[in-house]
Amino acid sequence: MTSIGKYKIKDIQKKNPLFSAIRATVETAFYANNVEKIETVAEAYALAKETSGTIINDLPIHEPEIHGFPENSKVLVFNDGEVVGRTSAARKIIGQPDVDTAYFARLVREAVFGVSRRKVYTTEVYVGLNPEFMLKSHLLLPAAYANTVLNYLLNFQRETTEYQKMYAESKPYQTGDLYVFGDPDWQHPDYPNGLALFDPKHNVAVILGLRYFGEYKKATLTLAWATAHDNNYIACHGGMKQYTLSDGKKYTMAAFGLSGSGKSTITLAKNDSKYQVTVLHDDAFIINHQDGSTTALEPAYFDKTQDYPMMSEMVKYFLTCQNVGVTLDEVGKKVIVTEDIRNGNGRTVKSKLVTPNRVDHIKEKINAVYWIMQDESLPPVVKVSDPNLASIFGLTLATKRSTAENIVGDIDVNEIVIEPFANPFRSYALGEDFTAFKKLFEDKAIDCYILNTGYFNGAKIKPHHTLGAIEAIIDGIGNFVPFGPIEGLSYLPIKHLNPDFEHEGYVASLKASMTERLRFIESKKLEMNAYHALPLGTEDAVKKILAALG
Numbered sequence: 122m123t124s125i126g127k128y129k130i131k132d133i134q135k136k137n138p139l140f141s142a143i144r145a146t147v148e149t150a151f152y153a154n155n156v157e158k159i160e161t162v163a164e165a166y167a168l169a170k171e172t173s174g175t176i177i178n179d180l181p182i183h184e185p186e187i188h189g190f191p192e193n194s195k196v197l198v199f200n201d202g203e204v205v206g207r208t209s210a211a212r213k214i215i216g217q218p219d220v221d222t223a224y225f226a227r228l229v230r231e232a233v234f235g236v237s238r239r240k241v242y243t244t245e246v247y248v249g250l251n252p253e254f255m256l257k258s259h260l261l262l263p264a265a266y267a268n269t270v271l272n273y274l275l276n277f278q279r280e281t282t283e284y285q286k287m288y289a290e291s292k293p294y295q296t297g298d299l300y301v302f303g304d305p306d307w308q309h310p311d312y313p314n315g316l317a318l319f320d321p322k323h324n325v326a327v328i329l330g331l332r333y334f335g336e337y338k339k340a341t342l343t344l345a346w347a348t349a350h351d352n353n354y355i356a357c358h359g360g361m362k363q364y365t366l367s368d369g370k371k372y373t374m375a376a377f378g379l380s381g382s383g384k385s386t387i388t389l390a391k392n393d394s395k396y397q398v399t400v401l402h403d404d405a406f407i408i409n410h411q412d413g414s415t416t417a418l419e420p421a422y423f424d425k426t427q428d429y430p431m432m433s434e435m436v437k438y439f440l441t442c443q444n445v446g447v448t449l450d451e452v453g454k455k456v457i458v459t460e461d462i463r464n465g466n467g468r469t470v471k472s473k474l475v476t477p478n479r480v481d482h483i484k485e486k487i488n489a490v491y492w493i494m495q496d497e498s499l500p501p502v503v504k505v506s507d508p509n510l511a512s513i514f515g516l517t518l519a520t521k522r523s524t525a526e527n528i529v530g531d532i533d534v535n536e537i538v539i540e541p542f543a544n545p546f547r548s549y550a551l552g553e554d555f556t557a558f559k560k561l562f563e564d565k566a567i568d569c570y571i572l573n574t575g576y577f578n579g580a581k582i583k584p585h586h587t588l589g590a591i592e593a594i595i596d597g598i599g600n601f602v603p604f605g606p607i608e609g610l611s612y613l614p615i616k617h618l619n620p621d622f623e624h625e626g627y628v629a630s631l632k633a634s635m636t637e638r639l640r641f642i643e644s645k646k647l648e649m650n651a652y653h654a655l656p657l658g659t660e661d662a663v664k665k666i667l668a669a670l671g
């Protein structure tokens with residue numbers, strides 16, 4: 122019975138904390154007579170095929186019946202227009218300082234009215250793939266966006282008999298079902314870049330003026346992660362996989378990175394290693410604080426198509442595509458043009474069949490956390506031995522924006538940004554995540570590494586460097602040496618990619634990057650009435666590194 126979708130009559134009252142103005146407005150829209158409910162992938166596929174603007178490719182869906190597609194189904198392409206990534210700047214979170222709930226409640230009422238004369242589709246899915254954590258989520262979109270509804274049913278868990286049974290027997294949570302309302306055609310002079318509004322305490326998201334499927338996926342995860350956080354889980358924007366070593370022991374690793382920084386590349390890499398590799402997911406999971414186990418939230422992979430030309434063996438696993446080109450092959454069949462030739466951040470909803478050893482839950486606690494950064498002052502792999510520093514480097518994860526994001530305003534995409542725990546989807550105070558990760562490192566004795574997947578010494582750190590280094594660590598042949606004078610840090614020497622502490626310029630760049638981290642922590646005391654303020658010890662730890670650097 123997991124999240125709450127139905128109420129006893131006596132519980133339908135103002136005092137019930139599950140209700141709010143925005144939730145009542147959004148849920149009500151799902152019952153209007155302009156709504157058609159899409160129950161299955163087959164229905165969504167049939168409607169998406171008929172939707173204006175859809176391109177029906179000649180690429181067949183591999184094992185269509187496993188995903189609920191009719192026989193002979195083809196990969197559908199639907200492209201978004203100018204914006205092909207997620208718009209972080211559009212996010213507003215009810216409950217945070219300076220977010221006026223009454224104002225947004227009015228705005229949502231108008232947005233809901235705005236779809237009332239158009240036909241809309243709704244659908245339902247499960248978020249969370251283990252009886253320990255499953256929530257129900259409801260999506261509403263105008264009929265012109267049937268492709269997004271199809272993507273939602275494929276990306277999250279559709280209601281098969283097996284999952285209905287699992288859900289019925291799953292752990293109950295005192296939280297309402299998730300409701301996600303979208304109107305990509307919405308326009309408002311005050312929100313030229315759209316609005317992604319969250320009422321996380323009432324499990325509602327309202328996505329307006331935004332077409333990119335990642336908005337709907339990440340909005341749903343935002344709510345699920347917040348619920349997980351409130352129920353003693355750690356919310357993780359990362360990939361996780363498990364190796365079975367020659368002696369039968371397991372090595373479970375999680376790689377946390379901002380959108381487009383390498384989570385999927387690291388997690389889903391076709392592995393020629395001697396070990397058997399099991400994949401949990403490449404984007405989203407939650408860790409149980411109590412026993413250290415991990416649960417995946419989605420079955421499929423919403424991945425970039427940048428690395429997959431038509432010849433790639435990955436193409437076989439594409440279920441749908443977004444923001445890619447289409448052309449004709451030599452016999453005149455419609456096929457896709459990937460590798461971001463058309464535009465940045467081409468995407469596919471990729472079948473979980475791409476990972477034959479896929480699991481949805483890992484009982485064993487993780488052995489290592491890898492923070493994916495793009496901080497040019499750090500060599501390809503740095504080991505962090507101290508649990509406090511491990512959480513501080515997660516807190517001050519320094520990375521770069523990628524084409525997965527729609528950058529609004531005068532922001533240089535090459536500029537380093539600090540994105541704590543690589544999670545821009547947090548809807549609660551940052552200090553809570555810091556404490557959660559710190560406790561995880563302390564209690565569960567987890568190793569921590571930083572992976573720089575960007576540039577070092579002016580040279581690009583390539584996927585083979587990163588993947589090779591991870592293999593070396595697993596094989597136990599990674600010979601780490603002290604990272605200059607910094608206590609608690611060491612690095613893995615890699616030809617042409619080693620730091621030179623004798624070089625003044627290098628030390629200066631490292632100091633600059635640590636100073637950025639210190640500034641970030643200090644700034645949290647001043648912004649948003651100190652909503653995201655961090656414990657004093659965090660500043661002191663970075664100051665100690667700076668002092669060591671002289």
Ligand SMILES: Nc1ncnc2c1ncn2[C@@H]1O[C@H](COP(=O)(O)OP(=O)(O)O)[C@@H](O)[C@H]1O
Binds near residue numbers: 379403
């Ligand atoms: N060292 C590296 N490690 C991982 N990915 C890298 C590296 N260097 C370049 N890349 C490229 O960066 C992109 C990362 O995309 P992806 O793995 O889909 O990111 P995410 O899953 O975090 O959104 C891929 O195109 C990958 O080939």
Ligand SMILES: C=C(OP(=O)(O)O)C(=O)O
Binds near residue numbers: 379
């Ligand atoms: C889909 C997204 O994320 P990722 O690149 O992490 O898959 C996104 O943030 O829009």
